[in-house]
Amino acid sequence: MSGLALAGLLATAAVTAVPAASATPADRASLTAGDEPDRLKAEYFPEPGGEGRTVQVPADGHGQSGQGARTTAPFSAAEAAVDGTADGLAVTGSTEDRLDIVIVGDGYTAAQQGDFHADAAAKWADITDIEPYKSYQGLFNVWTVDAVSNESGITGDPTADQVKDTALGSYFWCEDIERLICADIDKVASYAAKAPAADLVVVVSNSTKYGGAGYSGLTDEGYPFNGVSTLSSDHASSSLIAAHEIGHSVGLLDDEYTYESYGTWTGREPAGINSTTYTPAQLTAKRAKWYRWLDRPDPTGGTVGTYEGSFYYPYGIFRPTGTSIMRELSSTEFNLPGREAMIAGFYRAGNGLSSTVGTDDTIGSAQPITVDVAPLGALARPELHWYVDGVERAAARGRTTVTVTSLGVRNDGRRHRVTATLTDRTDAVRDPAVRALATDRLSWTVAPGA
Ligand SMILES: [Zn+2]
Structure with a gap:
């Protein structure tokens, strides 16, 4: 693909321009000074191929987890030489015309930065194996930022009592949930600011253990980007977590999975693009939501219709297809309404x-x-x-x-x-x-x- 060929050429030159971030962690701290410790909305997937769950997590990651304070040793001179270095992994155009994704590694020592670059490239390859990322990767720039950790691997791998000193403080067992990887989002932001632009951030943790998370709504909290995905480097299913999370932050898609305890949706028609209270006949009569796609064969298998259960409610609200990547990660496809929403998001941010x-x-x-x-x-x-x-x-x-x-x-x-x-x-x-x-x-x- 020509975009990748171009990216390969551009990837050789390290990025030297480091613009001022639009909101530094220090600015952010002053905005929220005096508040209770920040809680952020995060999503995780308890099992590979399963449905997601949402949870509130601490913004400063490990410090609130009660798993022991982290001590940060000063970096050696050799480490300082590479810490914070930004490179282009797949650069297809100017930042004004592209969706800029920044990948930062955690749990990689100075000697392991080559591994980080290989892992970041593998994750982006996994994501762009999925449509519509595959066809539209030319509207993205992908940047890496080297974060040098004092220790290899992250806290909570393989067991909850493992504590590692890492650049971003990433850890499994966030909120006592084994597969939920949280990080210190202020530290993530300070590294992401080294890249020329950051619309989305992906944190790759140096681990073979399945896990990850998606943070959303971050611009409301004063960060210069809306979403952060965390995922483990060497578990293939973890890439799907990022593919799903970008569905929220770029496609503005709802989750299509449900919690049995939520019962029946009794509200009005929801705002979400991929959730409705309407029947197919009502969708058509109102020319609403995904009416143009009804009865079409869908990439997820089956046909587009109205399937009960979406946006966490199992009853009284409907999704477009039986399964999709927004419902469970056993599906590696967006449904047709989801694809269209993703393409809309790509063009909102890219030209x-x-x-x-x-x-x-x-x-x-x-x-x-x-x-x-x-x-x-x-x-x-x-x-x-x-x-x-x-x-x-x-x-x-x-x-x-x-x-x-x-x-x-x-x-x-x-x-x-x-x-x-x-x-x-x-x-x-x-x-x-x-x-x-x-x-x-x-x-x-x-x-x-x-
Ligand atoms: Zn989700």
């Missing part, structure tokens, strides 16, 4: 079309205008069109370099407007509002007589 020719610049007739189209995969169907004063120049369709003259603009002493649009005609999108999101547009002004 398929960019150009080094500034749209504020005034263009001369002979000046080439070159655009870059994000490298997209099989599910995507990007179409590039050119317009002059709103009228398409069909002969230029698909061209990534044009001149105003080649578009047939006469030098008539008038000001003209040249527009390039990239529309993703993917079959995975049916909602016109999402199609509009999946359409990117750039315009330039051609000066009279220029």
Whole structure:
């Protein structure tokens, strides 16, 4: 895939630019000074392939766990040389045009940073084996940040009494739940800030033991990113945790699993894209939620309909398919409404079309205008069109370099407007509002007589 080839070229150069984080942990502390210790919402999956559970966890991780205070020895000079180093793992475009994911390792010593890089690449490969990540990885940049731990492995592996001194304080047995890996989110934020941008953060813990977590709603807590996923490095099923969590933070999808104790949903129609109180006939009549997908064969198996139980309530509320990655990790697929929601999220944060020719610049007739189209995969169907004063120049369709003259603009002493649009005609999108999101547009002004 061309995106990966490009990433491979770009990955060789270490990132030197370290912009100021939009909210440092110190800023955040001042925002919340005097409050009770922060509690964050986190989700975990007790068993590989199972359903999730949500829980409140301490923001500062280990310090609140009652598992013994951590002592941090000063880093050696050799460690300091690599601690906090940011690299591009899969960089496909500028941060303004991409969803930026930052992967930070925990429980890797200075000598194990190579292992961390290999583990981070393997996790990203697992995630991008799943559609729609697979086809849309060209809308992502993936960065790694080296965090040097004094000890190898993390607390709670293999048993609850194991305590390790690590850079991010990650530990199993968070809230006495074996598979729940919590971390010190302020420390995670300070490392993530070393990358050029962070829309999402993944913490890979150096462990063969199954576990992980998804933190959500972090922007409300003053962090510069909304979601953090934790997962263990050497357990294949843990990658699915991150794939699920990005479903929340990027796709804005509800959990589709349920707690028997929640009983019957008695509220109004929920806001979530993938939960409804309506029957298929009502969805169609109201043109609501996933009505466009009803009765379609779905990648999760079966067909799209209304299946009872979603958003934690087993009764009185419905999900689109029997199973999906938002219900249980035995499914490695998003359902069709979920895929569409993910693609919408990708295009909310990313642009398929960019150009080094500034749209504020005034263009001369002979000046080439070159655009870059994000490298997209099989599910995507990007179409590039050119317009002059709103009228398409069909002969230029698909061209990534044009001149105003080649578009047939006469030098008539008038000001003209040249527009390039990239529309993703993917079959995975049916909602016109999402199609509009999946359409990117750039315009330039051609000066009279220029
Ligand atoms: Zn979830």
